[in-house]
Amino acid sequence: MPTCIIAIIEVFLQCKTTSIMETSHSQDAIIGRIRHIMQLQHLSQSQLAKTIGIDASNVSKYLSGRLPVSEALLNRIVVNLNISKDWLRDGKGLPFDKVSRAMSVSSGEVAVSCINEGIPVYDIDVAAGCTEMTRAFTEENVIGRLNFPNLNPEWIVVRAKGDSMMPKINNGGYVAFLPQSDLQNILWGQIYVVVMENRRVVKYVRRHQEDPSKVVLRSENRNYDDMDVAINDICALYVVERIINIQDCV
Structure with missing residues (x-):
């Protein structure tokens, strides 16, 4: 050869x-x-x-x-x-470059007030269903107010109950969001207050891999299973802007 x-x-x-x-x-x-x-x-x-x-x-x-x-x-x-x-x-960069939009606020940065200072905390547990949820954002349902750095005066705050989002959101902690729902432009992977007909949850919202008419609601706590939910069954989505992990602040 x-x-x-x-x-x-x-x-x-x-x-x-x-x-x-x-x-x-x-x-x-x-x-x-x-x-x-x-x-x-x-x-x-x-x-x-x-x-x-x-x-x-x-x-x-x-x-x-x-x-x-x-x-x-x-x-x-x-x-x-x-x-x-x-x-x-x-192997480039860091594994968690895609961080959640929601920022945590430490307890030392939060000032609690029962007068007209800061953003309102609403007792939305008195409401049930879509229409009542919207009506809950009124002065008569304000149970306190919070102050912390870089707050948006248009935000509202509600309490998150349960341990499904721990350690990201503590049981009894609070989440702040704008009262503007957008079901057409979902920010995949972000934390939302999800309002359905008979329940309200705080979850990560993920794209459904098989059915575009559904979303996946995911907990931070891995002991909880994912929830497949039809988009048509969701009344409102509010993207969480701040997480306030303090308890009994109001």
Whole structure:
């Protein structure tokens, strides 16, 4: 065989081997980052599978390297765990570049008032249903007022009950939002006050992977299952702007 042909074959084999090694190293690194996220968010393989909407047996295959990590899998993890794709795929930046719009306010920054100072805290638990929720934003339902830095005087505040959003939002903590609902332009991955006919919840709102007529309501606390809700069953969505984790402030 001519020397030039042998040289070409050797170069081809060397390039192919290098490509395979680079792919292998890339896959191993991505798997390592997936495991890191699972550890940070205290997710078992079955919990990860349920969160991103795939079969639990496939998660085991991905993590063991028996299945190659696909672009579709990366997208599912990015969307459902709210992490940076650049970090997950290439190791660039930080895992949680996509941060929640809602900012937390420390208890030391909050001043409590029972007079006309600060933004109102509404007792919306007296209301039930869509119409009553709107009517609850009146002076007669104000049970106190809060002051904290950089507040928007148009915000209103309600109490969040339960532990489904802990540790992000404490049981008995408060959330501030503008009383402007927009069901047409949902900010995916953000925390919302979600108003339905017979209940009100504070949840992350996620895009439904299979049915565009629905959304996924997700808790911070992984002990709570996701909720699939039809958009038509939602009366109002209020994006949370501030989280105030103090109790018994009013």
